[in-house]
Amino acid sequence: MAGQGSFVDDAQQRARWEGFQWKPDNAKRAAEIIGRYPEGRQVSAVIPLLDLAQRQVGAETNTQGWLPIPVMEFVANELGTSYIRVLEVATFYTMFNMAPVGRFHVQVCGTTPCMLRGSDDVLEACYKRGLKKGHTTDDGLFTLTEVECLGACANAPMVQINDDNYEDLTEASMAAILDALARGEKPKVGPQVDRQTSCPEGGPTTLKKMAERNYDYRGQWTATAGEGAQ
Structure with a gap:
């Protein structure tokens, strides 16, 4: 994603995000995510928490969101780990933005x-x-x-x-x-063409009845196999 090669570390952004805290709904969501992991393994929640934080930043800035340094430090404190361990994850996965992006x-x-x-x-x-x-x-x-x-x-x-x-x-x-x-x-x-997910363009070309309902073809297959044996 954008920003992976242009890490932002300046006084203005630090000042803007220094007091980052979860919004009430996100605080509940973060507690729920952390609660999925055994005691002592909370750091395993780092990816979903970074995603949640990036989305909150996005909501506050009307953008897709990114991860300022104070926000990553906040996530590290939430998980009882070091900032560098959170930074390692954030810079490895391209789903996380290291610099501001657009809407x-x-x-x-x-x-x-x-x-x-x-x-x-x-x-x-x-x-x-x-x-x-x-x-x-x-x-x-x-x-x-x-x-x-x-x-x-x-x-x-x-x-x-x-x-x-x-x-x-x-x-x-x-x-x-x-x-x-x-x-x-x-x-x-x-x-953006006439197809459902990865189906053939224009609709199914085989097993067409399955497009309407969960059709059972087994009887036909058994009959066909029996004719072949004769």
Whole structure:
């Protein structure tokens, strides 16, 4: 994610986040998360707590969120561990941002399947709207990052924007998604063509009745097998 190579450590950000505390709902959520682990193993909750903290920062700044140093120090204190152990986790996993990002974090997959299927066209749609890799637009709306595989290769090319995947993209459909977000709308998530998840485009080509209900084909298969034996 953005910010992994541009660690923020300055007096202004420290002052802004020095008094970070959980919001009431998040305090309950954090206690619930920590309670899942045996006594003495609370540090195992570091990933979900960092995610919770990043989301709270995002809610307070109207962005996707990031992890200022005082926030990571707060999480370390919550778990009774050292700041460096929390920092090690935060800088290892790219789901955590080490610098401020925009309202929408546009992560374009550039790995081979997406590249072969048109990720350059997806990036072109971003560039035409003023997005630049590793930067946030002047209006604070978009941060653009090129990332490694996001696990939707069958529906390449794809992007992840905050928590949502957008798949089977073209330059035109990516442009439409960005424009909708800029207008404050919620674009359709998932495949941008006529398919359900990773099903064939246009609908199922085999076992079609399963699309309607949990159809039992076993009787037909048994009959077919019996005819073959004869």
